Amino acid sequence: MDIFLQQVVSGLATGGIYASLALALVMIYQATDVVNFAQGEMAMFSTYIAWTLLNAGVPYWAAFLATLAMAFVGGLLIERVVIRPVESAPVLTIVIVCIGLLVILNSLAGWIYSYIQKPFPSPFPQRPIRVGAVVFGAHDLGAIGVTLLVLLFLFVFFRYTTLGLAMRAAAQNPVSSRLCGIRVGWMLAIGWGLAALVGAVAGMMVAPVVFLDPNMMSGILIYAFASATLGGFTSPGGAVVGGLLVGVIENLVGTYVRFIGTELKLTVALAIIIVVLLVKPSGLFGRPVVRRV
Amino acid sequence: MPALLEVEDLRAHYGWTEVLHGVSFAVPEGGITTILGANGAGKTTTLRAVSGLVRVAGRIRFDGRRVEGRAPEDLVRLGIGHVPEGRGTFVNLTVEENLRLGAYPRRDREAVRRDLERVWGYFPILRERRRQAAGTLSGGEQQMLAIARALMLRPRLLLLDEPSLGLAPLVVREIFRIVRLINREERVSVLLVEQNAAIALDLADHAYVLETGRVVLSGPPAILRQDDAVRRSYLGY
Numbered sequence: 100m101d102i103f104l105q106q107v108v109s110g111l112a113t114g115g116i117y118a119s120l121a122l123a124l125v126m127i128y129q130a131t132d133v134v135n136f137a138q139g140e141m142a143m144f145s146t147y148i149a150w151t152l153l154n155a156g157v158p159y160w161a162a163f164l165a166t167l168a169m170a171f172v173g174g175l176l177i178e179r180v181v182i183r184p185v186e187s188a189p190v191l192t193i194v195i196v197c198i199g200l201l202v203i204l205n206s207l208a209g210w211i212y213s214y215i216q217k218p219f220p221s222p223f224p225q226r227p228i229r230v231g232a233v234v235f236g237a238h239d240l241g242a243i244g245v246t247l248l249v250l251l252f253l254f255v256f257f258r259y260t261t262l263g264l265a266m267r268a269a270a271q272n273p274v275s276s277r278l279c280g281i282r283v284g285w286m287l288a289i290g291w292g293l294a295a296l297v298g299a300v301a302g303m304m305v306a307p308v309v310f311l312d313p314n315m316m317s318g319i320l321i322y323a324f325a326s327a328t329l330g331g332f333t334s335p336g337g338a339v340v341g342g343l344l345v346g347v348i349e350n351l352v353g354t355y356v357r358f359i360g361t362e363l364k365l366t367v368a369l370a371i372i373i374v375v376l377l378v379k380p381s382g383l384f385g386r387p388v389v390r391r392v
Numbered sequence: 393m394p395a396l397l398e399v400e401d402l403r404a405h406y407g408w409t410e411v412l413h414g415v416s417f418a419v420p421e422g423g424i425t426t427i428l429g430a431n432g433a434g435k436t437t438t439l440r441a442v443s444g445l446v447r448v449a450g451r452i453r454f455d456g457r458r459v460e461g462r463a464p465e466d467l468v469r470l471g472i473g474h475v476p477e478g479r480g481t482f483v484n485l486t487v488e489e490n491l492r493l494g495a496y497p498r499r500d501r502e503a504v505r506r507d508l509e510r511v512w513g514y515f516p517i518l519r520e521r522r523r524q525a526a527g528t529l530s531g532g533e534q535q536m537l538a539i540a541r542a543l544m545l546r547p548r549l550l551l552l553d554e555p556s557l558g559l560a561p562l563v564v565r566e567i568f569r570i571v572r573l574i575n576r577e578e579r580v581s582v583l584l585v586e587q588n589a590a591i592a593l594d595l596a597d598h599a600y601v602l603e604t605g606r607v608v609l610s611g612p613p614a615i616l617r618q619d620d621a622v623r624r625s626y627l628g629y
Contacts, residue, residue: 261496268482268493275480278443279541280468280497 101232106350112239113308113322114346115246119301120316120323121330121338122250123294128332130270130290133182133193137200138298139316139323141177144204145170145299146306146315147212150219159222163303167296174295178288186287208313219306242304249300250339253293257335266290318365322349325368328375331385341383345371395453396421396549396581397442402450404437411437413605414450419549424575424582426592428626429602435585436477438602439551442583443467443474454549469497473547477554479538483527487518490526490537494544504544511540514570532563539567543574549581550574556588564588568595589626593617601626 120138127135135141145166152162181200185192223241227234257263269276269286276283302316309315322345330341345368353364381387397419404412412434419425429435441448444464452460454470464474473494482490491511495504512519515536521529526537535555542550552571556564568591575582586592593599593613601609601622609619616622 261492264485264489264492265496267485268489271482271484272480274445275476275482276493277445277464278468278474278476278480279493280465280545281493282465 102354103351104233106354107347108233108235109239110347110350111343112236112242112346113305113350114326114343115243116301116305116319116342117322117326117345118339118342119246119249119297119304120319121326121342122253122335123298123301124323124327125330125332125335125338126253126290126294126297128327129335130266130287131182131186131193132190133197134324134332135291135294136194136197136320137177137204138294139320140201140204140208140313141170141174141295142298142302143313143316144208145173145295146219146302146311147208149299149303150212150217150306150311153220159220163222166299166303170295170299171292173292174298175288175292177295178291182291183284183288186284205313212313214313216310216312219303219311221307238307245300245304249297253297253335256293262289321365322346322368325371327382328372329382331382333386334382334384337382337384394421395419396455397583398451398453399438399442400451400453402438402441402448402452404434404441404446404448406437411605412441412448415602415605415607417600417607417610419581419583420598422575422579422581423598424572424584424596425598425600426584426586426596427600427602428586428589428592428622430587430625432604433602434605435602436553439474439476439553439583439585443472443551445474468545471545471548472551473542473545473549474551475538475542475553475555477557479534481526481529481534481537483525485526486523487526487529487537488522490541491518491522491544494541497545503546507544507546511543514543514574515540532559532567535559535563535567536570539571539574543578543580546578547580549583552582552584554586554588555584556586556591564591571595587626589622593627 120142123138124135127133148169149162149166152165153159177200181196182193185196221238223237227236228240257267265281266286266289268279269281269283273283305319306315326342326345327338329344330337330339349364349367352359352367375382395418400416402412402415403410415438427435427438437446440446442452444462444467448460450460451458454472459467459470482493491508495507498504517533518537518540526534529537555567571582572595574580584592584596593616596613599610599613599616600607609616609622
């Protein structure tokens with residue numbers, strides 16, 4: 100029982116990371132119908148920026164906030180410069196552009212920072228927290244907390260601010276939005292900025308666990324895809340629940356199914372994607388897409 | 393009355409095909425002008441040209457200023473409220489959110505709050521349903537919502553694209569009654585595009601007939617009603 104609880108708790112911790120990245124994917128997907136394959140590399144690159152700041156002696160939370168601001172601006176610029184020219188191109192074109200972006204960011208990080216793994220600090224204490232026989236890593240708990248804060252921020256932003264409302268409107272009905280005076284192009288750019296910001300949080304929370312290197316997000320991106328698919332690509336809340344679920348499932352399967360262990364864990368993510376797409380393609384909380392023809 | 397909107401020699405293309413071949417008309421300040429025409433005559437394209445959604449050649453003057461080629465987002469800020477074909481409802485947002493979006497370019501929050509009350513006065517059903525997703529409203533209610541959304545802008549010119557489409561006659565009559573009320577009380581000029589000529593001619597004080605991208609006839613409704621061709625083609629008697 101204790102092992103079970105322990106695995107659930109650490110599953111929730113990694114699940115929080117998947118949830119953040121899945122949320123970033125869903126945000127862009129909802130606004131533009133694009134699955135941003137470069138989301139993981141954008142997060143990785145942001146984490147390197149944080150690392151550079153920390154190395155220059157900036158205090159952790161200051162570096163954290165500065166990184167979020169830079170990630171936001173970076174995401175915004177990527178949309179304006181790289182995505183906008185292909186905005187009305189077929190989906191496959193945009194996918195290829197995203198994959199190109201992935202390769203470029205990955206190589207750029209390798210070129211600037213080398214492919215050697217670097218330790219990345221956690222803002223939370225090292226000391227584990229013991230409740231009964233279950234041990235919580237302070238970083239795990241902190242990461243869950245930070246993820247929840249980001250979620251809360253996004254919820255309040257989209258639900259209660261005029262800009263958030265305009266962004267939802269722009270995603271839903273671009274023509275009507277323009278007739279309301281909303282500058283739809285900028286809403287999409289802000290969406291990319293916010294997604295980059297959320298991804299940066301995921302990167303900085305996962306780096307202390309997996310160490311910082313240019314490929315650190317590639318596996319996590321696949322888990323994030325599984326999370327978004329499970330929760331539903333049309334549902335931000337679903338993406339978060341999906342992320343936590345994937346984290347827990349992955350850990351439990353790794354622990355209790357002997358032949359999977361840690362080496363084959365990633366297969367679990369792919370299995371989840373395939374099963375969901377076969378059984379319920381819209382995911383647990385997603386709206387099925389109905390198109391009138 | 394001076395013209396609030398003046399359109400001269402409007403030409404528009406879809407691909408290589410010209411769909412408007414030099415359309416000219418005017419909407420006087422405070423008046424209700426209607427453009428009648430069958431499906432495919434170019435009515436919707438004309439409205440979309442005025443609100444900047446389609447690229448056009450020709451001259452469009454709004455309040456004396458040349459505005460052709462401007463983006464819809466900017467024309468909205470000049471006071472052109474467009475109620476599009478198919479109503480343009482944000483179906484997943486609530487009724488109240490739809491209305492808030494109508495006032496998006498405005499910064500005078502207090503006045504927006506008052507206008508929300510005022511708009512609810514015209515359409516009490518929308519107040520009752522304000523927390524409902526707009527997609528759950530009936531067709532008539534969505535048409536009311538679309539007009540209310542455009543009103544939240546405090547427009548000077550209201551463009552209405554076939555508000556009667558797909559609605560029961562009673563609902564249509566109610567909506568047109570409110571449009572007339574809005575025109576009188578708010579001094580909003582109206583450009584109405586309609587297939588339902590009978591009801592449009594009742595409302596308007598000037599009418600144009602559009603056929604395959606050309607204005608073929610224009611005049612006050614009383615005169616148009618006497619025209620044999622109009623009676624046969626649009627009024628059905």
